[in-house]
Structures are given as structure tokens and as C-alpha cells.
Amino acid sequence: MDGPFSDIERSIFAAKEVLSEDYQPDRILERDDEIDEYRHALEDVLFGRTPQNVMLYGRAGLGKTAVTKYMMEALRDEVTERPDADELFVHELNCNGKTVYSVVRTLVNELLPETASEFPKRGLSTADAFEELYAQLDRRGGTHLVVFDEIDHLGDVDTLLYELPRARSIGHITDSKVGVIGISNNYTFRQGLSPKVKDTLMEAEISFSPYDASELRAILADRADRAFVDGVCDDSAVARAAAIAAKDRGNARQAIDLLRVGGEVAKKQGDPYVDDSHIIEAQELVQRGRLRNRIRDQTQHAQLLLETLAYLEQREKTPARSKTIKTRYESVADSHAVDPLTTLKSIQNHLSDLHMLGFLRRSDRNRGESGGRYYEYGLDLDPEIVLDIRGEIEAERDP
16 A cells, blocks of 8 residues: 555664664673672672662763663572572662652552552651651562662752661661662762761762763664664764764763764665764754753753853853852743742852753852952853753743
8 A cells, every 4th residue: 555654665774773762782882890890889689688879970871871770680680590689679760850758659659569559649748758668668578779860850869868778777677678879960969968978878989981982983883783774884974973972972872863863864865874974964963952851851940040041141241150140040030930049059059060061161260359269150052052942841831
């Protein structure tokens, strides 16, 4: 039967899903050192001991989540072969936009018997939620590893990281063991924790550094072999995608996206193979798409601050001090009917985080005894693109 899709053939992609963001490879390349550190941190689980807490740090796209999924699967398999190991339960939660109560509630509902009613969304305290969590952990028994992805986005994270790691040592649980695995894009996340939390965690820290061009090339060559029809993807496309990503942020996700979009460009143009010219055309498309996702991942107030800096950048009023930014930010928040952050310190904390994430550039100013020392900020992105993306996000919220 003829139709609009009848003439489409698999001329470019053999297994396009290999280049998708949710694809989990069966082997992890170029992260041997991190995997080895992870293995040492988790080995207590194999002997029935309380697991060590682990914190993973690194920017998005450096393999933290993929390595964690790989290690959890390998650990599950190994536990079944070890007579000393307890039954293992792995709980994976994304903390972006969540509260401690909602996270603990999610854990409780995962552990509850199928016949039990869900733990209520409201009406009880966080302490009530923790009490129920401990009861359900002991009911299940075994070892529980709780993976908190984007843990730096969790409100009142101190409460979570003070409660869970010491639950067994102070008698909240007796028939189960708990280990916390936190994944953060913020290298300075630990610095913001309270001293008592730092003392309680006693965690292993694993830092994921950016990939270099040769590492990215190895990763991309492996993906390209499986994603494309044989002979379709030229080595020049792999090299170009690796070089672009390495020069930018050393981000594997970006490099893989370039390869996928380059293939889509070639297919759309009717070209029989993918070369570096298609990757160059894909670069702008990928950068805009990734920026859109990165902005979406930020909190509402962080997004408002980015919008503020974009306005200031357009009017050539950057670099600007936090006091100036705060005044303009309050107007932006009001335009979206959002209650603004009220303290200068909270604004400064958000600006520092946005700088660390690569959204802003920051200059250190020292005016001596009369003017003091302070930071000035500017947007390290195209302001028009930021404002376009913010407009898209707001339109989706209020169609």
C-alpha cells in the first residue's frame, strides 16, 4: 500500500536507539578508574556489611548515571553468587524539583506491600515519613542502596543526608542496612552541607572529569559501529563530533547527539553516508537543543536569573554586580507572577551555581579599602537564544 512512509528505507541507521539518551550500554568505555573506585566503595555489600555511602561529582554528560546503572546491575548479579551477601534492593530517584518529604514518600511506597494504601501526599510531617520508611525497611530486611540523582537539586538535603546514613547506628533500623549514593553536577555541593552531615556521611567521593578527544572518539566509534548501516558513517564524522565535544565541555552526551543529528541531516538531504560536513551542520541544532534541556533542568528562580542576565546582556549592562541583578530579577519574577527570592545571599548562591554550571562568566573585583571585594556576572551564552527558550518554557506552562 502506497503512503507517505512507504518509500522510507533503513539507508542510514541500523540501530538508531544506540544514539538515544536513554540507551544503557552493556559496557562502559573510558571510565575504568571511576569504575574501580566504585567497586571498592561497594564491596562491603558482598560480605553482608553496611554499605559505604558514595558521592559522584561531575558535569552532565560525563557518565555518572550510566556508570551507576552499570555498577548496580553488576552488583545485583554478583550478590546472587555470594553466600555472605544479604538480599539487595536498589532504589533510584531523581531529586530535581523534589522535597525531602516527597522523596521519602516515594521510597515508602516502593517498599509497601502491594495490598497496602499509598503513603499520603500531604497531612503528615517529614518525621512521620521517615518513621514509616524505617518500618518498611526493617519489614523487608536486606541491604538497600538508594541512588539520588541530581541530589544537589533537593530542598533541605541536609535532613535527608543526616537521617538515612545514621539510621542503623542510632537504632532506627535493626533488620536492614542502607547506603546512600548521591549524584551531583555541582562540584561544590559538599561544601554547602552542614558539618554534622559531613561527619555522618563519611562517603567515598568519585569525581568524573571531562572526556578528552581521544576518549570521545573511542566512545563514538563503538556507538557508530552499532548505530549505522555498515560503511555509512565516515571516520571523519566520528573525529569531528569528538573534537567539537572535547573543545566544548568534554561531554559524551553532546558528542553522541552530534553523531545522531548528523545522521538525521544526511538522511534528510538524501546523502548515502555521514561525513564531517553533516556533523558541522548538526552542531548548531544540537547546541540549541542541549541548551534548552539544560535551562529546563534548572530551578524556576535559576531560570529567572538567566532571563535577567539575558536582558542585561542585550542592553550592554554586564558585567553586573549581584545588587543590580537582584533589582532586575525582581521585575522579571513579577512579570511571570512569581514571588522572588528575598535575600541578596540567596541570589548570590544561585549566581554562583549558574557560574559553576557554565551559564555565566564571573569577574573578581577588588576596589581596595574603599570599595571592597565583590563579583560581577555576565551571561556566557547568546542572550537571544536564552530568551527564546525561556519564552518556550513559559508558553508550555501557560498555554
